[in-house]
């Protein structure tokens with residue numbers, strides 16, 4: 539049904555217009571308590587075997603919504619009701635900013651991917667804090683992903699992240715330092731360990747000072763050299779971080795896209811590529827991280843996840859949590875629900891009652 543609507547209707551419109559319309563519809567769902575609760579009852583993961591505990595937080599299922607969809611935290615309840623086990627909001631910056639000029643979001647449907655150069659369009663940390671402090675009508679696990687305000691010079695980046703962390707860490711189930719988006723000039727340079735160490739140390743101090751001690755993770759790019767992945771893993775262990783999210787979008791275009799025939803019209807647009815073309819590299823980075831850190835850090839795998847098989851593969855490879863975004867554009871609003879339902883069946887077939895039995899099983 540959704541596929542028909544997508545090919546016949548949605549794909550004819552600008553993807554960002556469709557996104558804004560979707561967010562508005564989800565907002566409507568959020569402000570209708572009875573509907574919201576009903577949808578949650580029908581679609582949110584309920585199988586106890588799907589439950590997973592990571593860095594002290596209980597997740598109803600392992601599959602969550604990656605950052606970038608809910609930039610201003612307005613869809614947390616709706617997306618949780620639709621079946622995501624957690625919602626990572628943001629990227630949020632200390633100051634409100636408009637992002638890059640449109641068009642900045644492109645479908646690459648033959649490759650089942652997305653190219654975006656949004657540039658952290660968001661209403662700022664203060665506005666997000668106001669939204670996140672409202673009581674919720676359905677349970678939701680919320681990660682807050684923070685990034686650098688574009689106009690802030692790199693020399694003041696640490697202070698800028700700290701400002702966001704102060705506003706948002708107390709309201710987050712976990713906090714993510716994003717240093718891996720390709721659309722803010724200089725941002726990915728912060729992945730160099732000598733710059734990353736003081737940044738993460740400063741944000742950690744803020745996260746540690748909240749009443750519940752907010753877990754802290756760092757989100758990395760798929761385009762790092764393998765040695766740099768190792769270096770960040772070592773740094774995360776050294777600083778006592780809770781986990782690593784891998785990966786963000788790629789600036790590469792030489793990845794195997796499984797493209798049939800003609801390349802997609804927007805394949806070569808400037809920006810970060812996500813979806814199916816990212817699958818192989820994302821899994822590779824996960825395996826590298828797992829080999830380096832074992833189960834000492836929580837690994838969150840994201841990039842090219844399309845179905846329950848992909849989630850299963852990431853769990854086996856050592857991810858405790860898995861996220862996705864791009865495939866939802868092609869699969870529709872029931873995507874997360876279907877993935878959890880299929881995972882649930884698979885666990886039952888194998889007689890698995892606790893997801894911990896699966897995580898890292900093939901990681902050696």
Ligand SMILES: Cc1cc2nc3c(=O)[nH]c(=O)nc-3n(C[C@H](O)[C@H](O)[C@H](O)COP(=O)(O)O)c2cc1C
Nearest residue numbers: 604605606629654785786812813841842862863864
């Ligand atoms: C339109 C769009 C916007 C995104 N914005 C952000 C962002 O603001 N912060 C972030 O950390 N990741 C952002 N991402 C990256 C996703 O969180 C995810 O890491 C990446 O898309 C790979 O997952 P996927 O292949 O399932 O989409 C964005 C992705 C897309 C497609």
